Amino acid sequence: MQSDRTAIPGNSGPIERHARLHEQLAADLAAAIVAGRWDAGGLVPTAEGLATHFGVSRTVARETLQALAAAGLVSVRHGKRTIVAPMYEWRFMGDLVRRAVSRGQVSSKVAADLWEARTALEESAITWCIERADSGYARRLRAVALEQVELTRQTPPHLDAITACDLRFHFLIAEGSDNRIVVELINGLRRQLVPTWAMGLVSPEEHREAAAEHLAIADAVTRRDVDGAIAALRGHLRRAAGRDLRPTEPPCPSQGSPR
CATH class of the missing domain: 1.10.10.10 (Winged helix-like DNA-binding domain superfamily/Winged helix DNA-binding domain)
Known part of the structure; x- marks a missing residue:
């Protein structure tokens, strides 16, 4: 049975008595x-x-x-x-997650620094993936990329499913490094970047481009092409950061941002 002594973050004690x-x-x-x-x-x-x-x-x-x-x-x-x-199970297009994300938005300068740090870490991680992971890992990475490509072809696109694929893909890159410190650092950076990418305005074409970029990364990993994988990943993250850091209008409920 679960313990009722589990630590609870956030506000402590009775909450205010108003609507719902x-x-x-x-x-x-x-x-x-x-x-x-x-x-x-x-x-x-x-x-x-x-x-x-x-x-x-x-x-x-x-x-x-x-x-x-x-x-x-x-x-x-x-x-x-x-x-x-885990983050890849969150329903980012739902009201509850979107409101939580909005409450935690970070400044553009902090976001830019986070993207720079994340890119450096994921480039190292993708190198270690190729050096250390087996062929089964490459197949799993490519399968997730292919699933995302197929999802972006649907009309209308299933944004929660696309987001879940995107998160699983980058989680696999971190996990494939076989370095627990790198995994925690990358996942921590991604968590800090949730406010910028989950609330961004991204077109269906940009969703398709991001999925194709994931597939190019996975194909390079399958070939054990370190230089090709790093170049594909760097380009993908540079374009993703550019989308996140551009000025935006308030998002509409049907849009999200792939990473």
């Missing part, structure tokens, strides 16, 4: 997850634990967990064990 308590509580916890104050895989308290911690009813606590699960922010594993979900 479970929505307010879900928004606060979603913001904590998106900001990285609650790590992926972290144990989520039971409804009873949340109710006690925030001074709300168990009904409100259960509705809060249901809202977080519907947004892909938490998932139930092994029976009733609930954990914080």
